[in-house]
Amino acid sequence: xxxxxxxxxxxxxxxxxxxxxxxxxxxxxxxxxxxxxxxxxxxxxxxxxxxxxxxxxxxxxxxxxxxxxxxxxxxxxxxxxxxxxxxxxxxxxxxxxxxxxxxxxxxxxxxxxxxxxxxxxxxxxxxxxxxxxxxxxxxxxxxxx
Numbered sequence: 001x002x003x004x005x006x007x008x009x010x011x012x013x014x015x016x017x018x019x020x021x022x023x024x025x026x027x028x029x030x031x032x033x034x035x036x037x038x039x040x041x042x043x044x045x046x047x048x049x050x051x052x053x054x055x056x057x058x059x060x061x062x063x064x065x066x067x068x069x070x071x072x073x074x075x076x077x078x079x080x081x082x083x084x085x086x087x088x089x090x091x092x093x094x095x096x097x098x099x100x101x102x103x104x105x106x107x108x109x110x111x112x113x114x115x116x117x118x119x120x121x122x123x124x125x126x127x128x129x130x131x132x133x134x135x136x137x138x139x140x141x142x143x144x145x
Contacts, residue, residue: 002030003032003109003110003139004033004107004109005032005033005108005110006023006027006030006033006035006109006110007035007037007103007106008020008024008037008112009037009038009111009113009114010037010073010076011038011095011114011128012038012072013114013145015114015145016114017080018114018143018145019113019114019143019145020076020080020082022141022143023112023141024080026110034085034086035085035087035106036073036076036085036088037088037089037090037099038069038072038088039090039095039098040065040066040069040089040090040098041092041094041095041098066089069089070087070089073087073089088102094131095128096128096131096132099111099113099128099132100135100136100137109138110139110141111132111140111141112140112141113129113132113141114129114143114145115142115144115145129142
């Protein structure tokens with residue numbers, strides 16, 4: 001299997017760096033495009049509700065949560081040494097909808113998410129990873145954290 005576009009779903013947890021390193025490794029191995037996405041759930045801003053892809057650009061509205069998310073996503077990319085990756089902040093009703101919407105719209109063929117080593121499928125993966133796995137239009141790599 002060869003990947004063209006790897007989408008790393010970043011949540012800014014302490015483990016995000018480990019998950020990001022794995023996404024970077026896979027993207028480099030396959031010479032694939034790499035995108036980082038962070039989802040801000042259920043927020044009503046002037047851009048409207050629902051799925052809204054917001055690239056990291058300084059001319060976007062100065063909303064504190066989105067600004068902080070864009071800065072944190074940029075810092076994560078810098079720590080991973082992938083400043084050339086596409087960075088997106090998404091406004092969506094849920095993490096699942098934001099990640100899957102971006103994956104479909106931008107034709108990602110691999111989504112990389114963090115997973116928790118607990119018992120049962122939902123606990124093993126975490127609710128977001130489980131939801132993404134079952135709704136994804138492409139492969140999903142769940143990195144154990």
